[in-house]
Amino acid sequence: MERKTERRVYLDHAATTPVLPEVLETMLPYLREVYGNPQSLHSWGDEAREGIEKARGQVATLIGGNPEEIIFTSSGSEANNLAIKGLAQAQAEKGKHIIVSAIEHFSVLQAARTMEKAGFEITLLPVDKYGLIDPDEVAKNIRKDTILVSIMHANGEIGTIQPIAEIAKKIKEAGVLFHTDAVASTGNIPVNLKEMGVDALSLAGDQFYGPKGSGALWIRKGLRLIPLMDGGVQEGGRRPGTENVPAIVGLGRAAELAKSDMHPRMRKLSYLRDRLIKGILTTIDHTILTGHPSQRLPHHASFCIEFIEGEAMLMLLNSQGIAASSGSACTSRALKASHVLIAMGLPHEVAQGSLLFAMGVSNTEDDVDYALEKLPPIVNRLRQMSPLYAKFIKEQRR
Amino acid sequence: MPIYNQKVMDHFMNPRNVGEISNPDGVGEVGNPICGDMMTFYIKVKDNHLDDVKFQTFGCGAAIAVSSMVSEMAKGKTLEEALTITPSLVAKELEGLPKNKYHCSNLGAQALRKAIRDYAKKKGVKIEGLEEKGEEDEEGKEN
Numbered sequence: 001m002e003r004k005t006e007r008r009v010y011l012d013h014a015a016t017t018p019v020l021p022e023v024l025e026t027m028l029p030y031l032r033e034v035y036g037n038p039q040s041l042h043s044w045g046d047e048a049r050e051g052i053e054k055a056r057g058q059v060a061t062l063i064g065g066n067p068e069e070i071i072f073t074s075s076g077s078e079a080n081n082l083a084i085k086g087l088a089q090a091q092a093e094k095g096k097h098i099i100v101s102a103i104e105h106f107s108v109l110q111a112a113r114t115m116e117k118a119g120f121e122i123t124l125l126p127v128d129k130y131g132l133i134d135p136d137e138v139a140k141n142i143r144k145d146t147i148l149v150s151i152m153h154a155n156g157e158i159g160t161i162q163p164i165a166e167i168a169k170k171i172k173e174a175g176v177l178f179h180t181d182a183v184a185s186t187g188n189i190p191v192n193l194k195e196m197g198v199d200a201l202s203l204a205g206d207q208f209y210g211p212k213g214s215g216a217l218w219i220r221k222g223l224r225l226i227p228l229m230d231g232g233v234q235e236g237g238r239r240p241g242t243e244n245v246p247a248i249v250g251l252g253r254a255a256e257l258a259k260s261d262m263h264p265r266m267r268k269l270s271y272l273r274d275r276l277i278k279g280i281l282t283t284i285d286h287t288i289l290t291g292h293p294s295q296r297l298p299h300h301a302s303f304c305i306e307f308i309e310g311e312a313m314l315m316l317l318n319s320q321g322i323a324a325s326s327g328s329a330c331t332s333r334a335l336k337a338s339h340v341l342i343a344m345g346l347p348h349e350v351a352q353g354s355l356l357f358a359m360g361v362s363n364t365e366d367d368v369d370y371a372l373e374k375l376p377p378i379v380n381r382l383r384q385m386s387p388l389y390a391k392f393i394k395e396q397r398r
Numbered sequence: 399m400p401i402y403n404q405k406v407m408d409h410f411m412n413p414r415n416v417g418e419i420s421n422p423d424g425v426g427e428v429g430n431p432i433c434g435d436m437m438t439f440y441i442k443v444k445d446n447h448l449d450d451v452k453f454q455t456f457g458c459g460a461a462i463a464v465s466s467m468v469s470e471m472a473k474g475k476t477l478e479e480a481l482t483i484t485p486s487l488v489a490k491e492l493e494g495l496p497k498n499k500y501h502c503s504n505l506g507a508q509a510l511r512k513a514i515r516d517y518a519k520k521k522g523v524k525i526e527g528l529e530e531k532g533e534e535d536e537e538g539k540e541n
Contacts, residue, residue, distance in 0.1 A: 307456070309456055315402075315410065335433070335498060348432045352456075385417075387437070390418060
């Protein structure tokens with residue numbers, strides 16, 4: 001896309017985050033001299049294995065789990081697939097009913113659809129206008145043959161954080177397994193397995209300043225899991241394939257930094273977020289904050305701007321050097337509006353105006369103010385050419 | 399790599415003929431919000447020529463560029479000539495559109511045709527090329 005300015009402001013940290021310099025430094029030796037296969041018995045292998053086991057401990061510490069319960073994967077999507085398919089298949093003799101929410105990431109939704117084709121039954125749980133799931137609704141949908149519930153911790157499109165502990169209580173009472181996709185939340189807000197009460201949890205490094213191609217599934221000790229792939233003994237045989245050592249050590253370091261910097265980061269980001277939200281809602285009329293007003297990720301500000309379409313906004317923002325994202329139909333390869341916004345009850349034409357900013361640790365107040373300066377004229381320009389806006393103005397005049 | 403070429407970007411960044419014509423001779427509306435793109439074309443006719451063409455578009459970059467291009471192609475043409483503008487001609491003039499944008503966003507030619515049909519209906523005139531394609535065909539193409 002065309003860019004007319006020199007200034008660049010990245011406000012798309014929900015898509016992915018940059019790798020922190022400290023993380024890169026930790027990774028570099030594993031791309032250079034520490035190249036051994038962690039399964040090898042010589043000292044080259046020992047060094048690589050040491051790196052992986054250190055990372056396992058760092059990730060476990062971040063979420064309050066045991067290192068031996070961590071399975072490294074290639075991404076959050078893989079962790080979600082492994083959890084849904086692996087747990088469902090392992091539990092198939094007990095029952096074939098799976099519950100997921102309507103606003104899950106596609107890696108959960110599509111994995112559930114695959115299990116449906118394999119003879120499982122799927123229930124999609126509705127959400128309210130903030131994208132929240134009602135714990136009682138979860139309980140109501142649990143049946144005798146329900147074997148697995150998967151509900152995300154936080155949603156990457158609307159930022160809403162679910163009451164996971166409350167939901168877990170209901171699921172525990174029924175003796176059903178509970179997986180949570182914590183890809184959007186882990187490393188950004190406290191994730192504490194003991195408080196949450198889940199049986200499995202997915203996370204991804206590139207959501208909190210670790211490298212792309214790094215992810216993990218935490219799964220409670222003793223639970224059976226059918227692997228997605230057949231092969232070697234890596235990750236206890238649950239995830240075969242030679243380990244991506246640089247990515248894993250990067251994920252570990254990112255987890256350690258996230259743990260130590262969590263609260264200062266959250267304070268800074270929620271300040272920037274609130275400044276952006278307030279600024280947009282006060283300067284642009286007919287704009288809706290999507291997701292929950294307070295129960296939301298600290299770096300996440302998402303909106304629907306009425307009468308205009310998201311892709312056009314992204315292109316004009318990009319021409320000013322600003323990166324954002326949108327859940328409009330036009331920005332998706334499938335040309336469908338975000339299933340999350342539709343599940344929240346937003347009409348299609350409103351969902352088309354979806355616009356999402358996600359701040360990161362290197363953003364400044366200046367960056368937010370730059371976006372606040374550039375966005376209103378862009379919205380105005382697109383509204384001036386929108387037939388929906390013209391109709392709205394005419395109806396108002398009547 | 400950018401998803402749109404320079405020509406499309408030019409029409410998106412600097413769209414020609416945006417707006418509404420007061421007392422238009424014909425109006426054509428296409429699209430639906432589920433698909434994502436909606437376009438309204440307004441025409442002013444003088445001596446069987448498109449004296450003025452304006453549009454309003456709700457949609458993505460491609461939809462805006464397509465509308466702008468159609469308005470530019472149509473302006474000054476006779477009504478018969480304007481009816482020969484097809485979505486593929488528009489895409490050609492724009493030097494190509496991304497594959498997934500071709501159908502959903504390339505509605506400008508249909509909107510223009512609808513505006514001309516509206517004009518013919520109001521005036522009770524027959525225009526060569528207008529009835530060659532049925533209304534259903536055009537609606538079908540929107541999806």
